Amino acid sequence: MTTFEREITGPVDLCLPDGRLDPAAVGWSRTPLHRANLRGWGRTKRWEYWCVTTPTHLVALTVSDLDFLALNSVYLLEYAPGGLELERTAILPGGLGARLPETVAGSPGAPDVVTGPARPTGGKVRVEIRDEPGGTRLRARCLTPERVPVEVDLLVARPAGHESLSVVVPWSSRRFQYTSKQTALPASGRVRVGGEFLDFDGDDTWAVLDHGRGRWPRTVRWNWGAASGRTDGHTLGVQLGGQWTLGTGSTENALCVDGRLSKIGEELDWRWSPSDPLRPWTVRTPLTGQVDLTFTPFHNRRVRTEAGALANRTDQLFGHYDGTVRADDGTRIAVERLLGWAEDVRMRW
Template identity: 50%
Template sequence: MVTHEPELTSPVELCLPDGRLNPAAVGWTRRPLHSAHLRGWGRAKRWEYWGIVTPDHIVGLVVSSLDYAGVHGLYVLDRATGRETSTDAVVPLARGSVLPPRSGAGEVAVRAGSLRVRIAQHADGTTIRATAPDVRLDVEVPLPPGHESLGVVVPWSAKRFQYTVKDVGRPVRGTLVLHGRTYKVGGPDAFAVLDHGRGKWPYAITWNWAAGAAPGRAIQLGGKWTDGTGVTENALVVDGRLHKIGEELRWSYDRSDWLRPWRISGERVDVTFTPFHEKVSRTNLGVVANETHQCFGHFTGWALTDDGTKTDLDGLVGWAEEARNRW
């Protein structure tokens, strides 16, 4: 289904003074323009997720406030051996979680058990420092001049809505210390991806998310959670320029074998994603539960720019996932 989403070009508040969705905030942007001052308690979710891909490792870092709990984590995959190193922390009522209302501005921070995270956001980029047992991450994520990201507001209703920024293919440089060994992070085959989220969610939701990059090209694709809202979170980025893909895409994958190839397709996108590793996360606390299958792998295929130019996506590296939440 093709959507007709307005592009917003001026700063806007996500919420009205009473906490409901501001109708003027619905649309998409090329740079963060929304301020998300969520009011009240109940179904409010705030998070920062950074994914970092290098030829040697994949890193996932999350700081989140889900109202009733802060759920934080630092994950590292050694691509050569398949070894996973992870530290997770759950903090009641998200005490101590610092998550500013504007993407790209302010500081994100948390101290939870053995996990320490500090993310400083400034006009020319982001500094990420995180420590956990056997892991220390210290990287800069520059914001190149003219680089564009996808911001989208998804409106389920006046009381249920989500603002997301998906920023793919950002350069990254610094160091990763893993089990006492120091690795340099950087170069043309290293990149970072941001998922910034602020909103008030339905109790039960399922989403798909795929992101991948290579020098000069990146893809951002989503599904399920936006279906029927008239809004999508699909985009192609070529040399820093974002091309919004306004259509609901078809996702095909085998839930009995997550490492089989996935296919994501539409009028402007046709990609095959071939995984090389599956990361599984499960939480089941009865009323609250999550199951996420995040697969890391390679993309092949193509996507069309706004003027119809076919862009080759062969060689992109990244992930595709399915997440099912009761929260």
């Protein structure tokens, strides 16, 4: 093992009855075991973010409740030069969006998540996350600014025994985050834009989940990187984090190799050019060499938002990872053009 963090192996509540972080919840697990019984208003943040990629295009869905507003979105990108890129984001003051469950939305036993009108008009967005016998069903609808209808219908499989990273990051007893990062999940389906259909049915279609529940400080900055695919004879999911976990004793770093998780307790060394984020990035474990990756972007999803109490400065770069990683059992994997992303985010909320 490459971490001294405590592994949690049984169900646990995130919070004590008074809303403070339960010390028994601090640690990580290979499957989602925390019940996010959050209390209080104003600093509580809940979200589900799914991104499903193919070699030629991707779609990302977000459902979020930030207390004072809800923010739900659909993002679609074709990688080819001049390819389609569209984003629809519905901002709902007062947090009048979907009620997000205490467990991972779309997992067995969790209530369905549905937000937005069945037939959205204008800038409205419909997102559905439902549990089905075959996995998690993701659906979305919106209109482009030109009033072209967009429909998303995807099924994310849940392979038996597939492990993921769930971890609590504790800033204090009053400020903390529980996140479940799930990589390298097979997915299938399609996206319709007007009369055109984008196929998500290949063997190289992969889904990544960022499930978040916590109580956050007013301002924060983070790096997040993820990638999924097949390389060097293995199915590999890469989960990388930075900045926001410093000094907490927890990290959100892990590898998923052929469905088995390797937790990385070492903080990563991220290097990139903030003035030119499309230049190559490097992400490494400086002490152990377990992660030694170069990320080469091909597209920047640049977001600048000022909406009252909310300010968001995001550079989310999509591209490919190359280099090497090492699993807990010593297996060294050559990473070649593994599709994913790396982002630099500054948030005031």
